[in-house]
Amino acid sequence: MRCILTLLLAFLIPLIAEEKPNIVTANTIVHDLAQRIGGDRFRVTCLLQPGIDPHLYQPVPSDVQRLAQARLVIINGLGFEGWFDGLAREAAFTGPVVVAKAGITPRMMGDHDHPGVEVPDPHPFNAIIHGVTYAENIRDALVAQDAAGAEGIRQRAAQVIGELRDLDAWARQSFAVIPRERRVIVTHHDALDYFAQAYGFRIAAPMTALEDGEPGARQVADLVTFIRGTGATGIFLEYGKHPGLVTQIAREAGVRVGGGLYLDGLGPDGSPASTYPGMFRANVETILAALR
Ligand SMILES: [Zn+2]
Known part of the structure; x- marks a missing residue:
């Protein structure tokens, strides 16, 4: 009997403590939006920490546990969290999965590993106007x-x-003060297509939008030629990514690296990019400083 009571208490205590619905978010951008919009009505936790690459993330056992206890999950979608379906299966999660990008027409891009195949670009959030759809x-x-x-x-x-x-x-x-021909940006991975479309930029990157595969010597050489040809000064590292490729390309092109951008998620607590609006503002300011 005592054993049964102890067991019952073990189940009931977490239920009593857990009054607010449990929301799990799959990346730091939708996490920030869910926290701001949810206020104190929900308990919102994020599977990823700032600086962890969502493309390359590998779920850990505690993620399975957290998902199993979630009322609702919010993801970006478009393959941004390619690991999510496997995790949901493992956690036997059958609750609602909110796809924050739903309703945004995806921009298509070539697949590194499968020439001729097009896949959707998962970075609409880098054009802040698409964040409105996420918030809605x-x-x-x-x-x-x-x-x-x-x-x-x-x-x-x-x-x-x-x-x-x-x-x-x-x-x-x-x-608007930056002449069209100066609006050229090179980043580690191809995450600025929606941004480029919104603000009239040309972009290039050694890594694809999904960071699948490594660029060959030919692609690196083409990028160096592109930078020299356009006179680009907007060459940027990315928070949470290895700086090697961009540094090498900038050196070979004879240009200075113009700082770092936040293109897959928020910056750490205390940084100007620790919120979604802050992340976008920091990116715009860094780009402006390099192009002026
Ligand atoms: Zn990305």
């Missing part, structure tokens, strides 16, 4: 989980969306 999707998913908190969720979402729209307008205005 997260808002609707949270409202569906918490009817009593709906008004607050909608208010916080409206505030976030306003902030994202303001940032988009600020970026447009800031880039």
Whole structure:
């Protein structure tokens, strides 16, 4: 009997302590949005820490546990978290999976390993105006989980969306002073296509958008030629990525590296990029400083 009581308590205590619905997020960008929009109505935890590469992440046993206890999961989608389906199967997670990018028309790109095959680019969030769609999707998913908190969720979402729209307008205005021919950016991986489309940039990178495969000597040489040909000064490292390739290419092209960008997630706590709006603002400022 005593044994049964102990067992019962062991199950009940976590249930009593766990009053708020448990939301698990699969990357730091949707995590920040979910926290801001959810306010104190949810317990939101992220599988990834800042600086961990979402493309190359390998889930750990504690992720299985966290997912098994989640009411709702929020992911970016478009293959950004290619490891997620396997993790969900392992955790036998059958709850709702919110795809934050839903509704954004994907931009297609070539697949490194399969010539002729096109796959969607998973980085819409780097054009902050697409973050509005992310915020709307997260808002609707949270409202569906918490009817009593709906008004607050909608208010916080409206505030976030306003902030994202303001940032988009600020970026447009800031880039307007950079002549078109100077709007060239080289990064470690091909994460700025939506950004380039939104703000009128040409982009190039040694690594593909999904970071599959390594570039050959020919591709590196082509990039050096591209930088020399365009007179590009916007050559950037990326937070959370090995600096080797970009440093080598910049050296061979005879140009200076223009700082670091945050293209797959937030920066660490205390950095200017520790929030999604902050990440975008930091990127725009770094790009402006290198191109002016
Ligand atoms: Zn990426």
